[in-house]
Amino acid sequence: MNAAQGRFLILSAGMGSGHHAVAAELARRLEAGGGRTRTVDVLDLLPPGVGRGLSTFYRTVICHAPAVYAGLYAAFFRAGDGPRPGSAPLAALAERRLLELVGRLRPDVVVPVFHLAAQLTGRLRARGALTVPSAVVVTDFAVHRQWLHPGNDTYLCLTPDLAGEVARAVGRPAVASGALVAPRFRGPAATVRDWRRRLGPPDRPPVLISTGAWGAGAGVAGTARLVASAGYRPLVLCGHNARLRREASRGAPEHAMGWVEDMPGLLSACRALVDNAAGQTALEAMAVGVPVVSFRAIPGHGREGSLRMAEHGFADYAPDAGALIRSLDALTRPGAARERRVETASGLFSGEGVRPLEALLRTAGRSGTV
Template sequence: MSVREKDKILILSATFGDGHKQVAKAISEAVNSCSANLEPITIDVMQWLHPYLNPVINYFYKMVIKKFPNIYGYFYQKTKKRNSFSDKLDVLFSSDMDTMLDILKRVNPKVVVSTYPFAASIISKLKEQRLIDIPVVTIITDYTNHSYWMHPFTDQYLVGSEQVKASLIASGVESDKIKCTGIPIMQKFAHKEPREQLALKYSLNPKQLTVLVMGGGDGFIGKGLKTFKAFEKLEVPIQLIIICGRNNKLQKQLSEVLSDSKHKVLLLGYSENVHELMAISDLLISKPGGVTITEAMAMELPLLIYHPLPGQEAGNADYLMDLELAMLCENEIDVINKIQQIMNNSFQLDSIKHRTKLFPAKNSSIDAVDVILQTSFNGRE
């Protein structure tokens, strides 16, 4: 008896920031858990289309974000609404349609899912030219909208909030093409292990205030060493978990600077166990990336936003602040003052934790896959 070939779901992502890749991983995981007859295939679009240029572009992207954030913010705002300038950049970043068409022919997917805006652009253009007729789903990976996410031949948009849905509708997208599923996250963030058990695993005190500090996959944490030196000003020792990501230089520097700290410090590089570290923590200090925000809300972990970058991070911060789901700090002095206030009175922390329960994010990846499969079914009718 012949074995039926699995239907393919092609997930297009990119490594510009960690969020697009994490959402792609979450969708792939959810597809595997939903059906044994489906095969998720994830492709880094930039790596496939521009294998030699991609490392250079990625390097300059990180340098601009780190050294010249205002320049990035300027281009983000300049292209937020579609105009002639944004169209020119879109053409530049969504080139090489022939290679993408070749990929689609080889994979022959039942549906294409884009977690990266320029991938969505390429697929939309291929559909516009009637070179493909595959259903296309775009997942917006932040709590704010941008013109690069919107393309006329997209069949379905998955968004993280009703605010983003309203923004898409105001920009001309039909409401029935938008589903508010939440930003997809890995299923390990849907459950919390007992705090006492995790404290034993990481040699921490389950009854002591624990602050988790994250800076994204590349470890861009505020202003670096200056931020962490300020923690010594706290009146009472706390527990600090610091994830430096791939920033080995920062991790080495911090190991020296914090070697005689009054606080219990757990210093880590890139970690696959962020869900455990969130579960044991009372407060998260982080960049407001869309995925990080969603993971924290799923874990009911209050967030202290520190120095958001111009662009989508600023938009994500605005979203959280409008709904009173986070606290905002502009400098290291403000960070210390906020933590000291929490140590003196946990009311604000408890209030944020309570409000996160009103924004369920635990099943976002499963809900997203349900919509993706329904879109695939409708597109083949």
């Protein structure tokens, strides 16, 4: 069976916008190869109100109680010795509706791109209730324990090192797919000149400060002031957080932006990205060719992912204000440091892509399981 004959059910999650962005690019690539896709939010498979409540709770603790999230991450997500709580009870609540959906849509492969969905498919595959393969697309540099379930058939990871870690942890195949970023981010955008005019005179290099779709992060306005004091033009992406936009606008309204559709153009017009989550925005910046500096990362997966990005040489990790400015000074100027960083980060986009999913489809077809 080839991709042109295959049906793929993608399980995303409305936790910010990053997982949906990966799901959309995954669907685009599979459909370009002739496959058929359907994307479903795994939160919608939970009992009424549970998914919305989970998303609201997560957004609240990330934006307003980061210490609480740090504790939850340590307890539920980080690997450690001895038994630790997991998401199995929550995943169990979605089993019936997923099996009904699979029975109705008859996909050949189920593809989770969120860790709760990975637990859901892993549980069902392990006991034989889900009879088609499941392939997990891991979107994080910090591959925490909730991504991992030995019931899943294969894992697609950002780098070969991460794939090796996953394979050892679950005893299942894992490959480096690379970052799944839309083609419009590959190289400078056509709208870059328009953005440069909008951003003002070129007397100060523009630096983008990202807070994700939810506008999450600590000391964001202070980061903008710090960047401005060092001679840069800070531009704060506040997402859908109106309160953060008001705070970031005080004294310099042009520094704060809400949700931006033309991210390729804006990124292309900036000299660096200051990131706090090691998520999709950081990957999009790297695809455009913009260096990334992690600073004041959100707790849990944000901090661990930022550290892993720096360990791999894809980004800088700035533990304090002085380190942030030193990184910006080195990476915003033309020269060897910037060129090395951009070249290293470009390696994230040369992985296997969706080929492992197409190979899994062919293997499953020969074994008669689809």
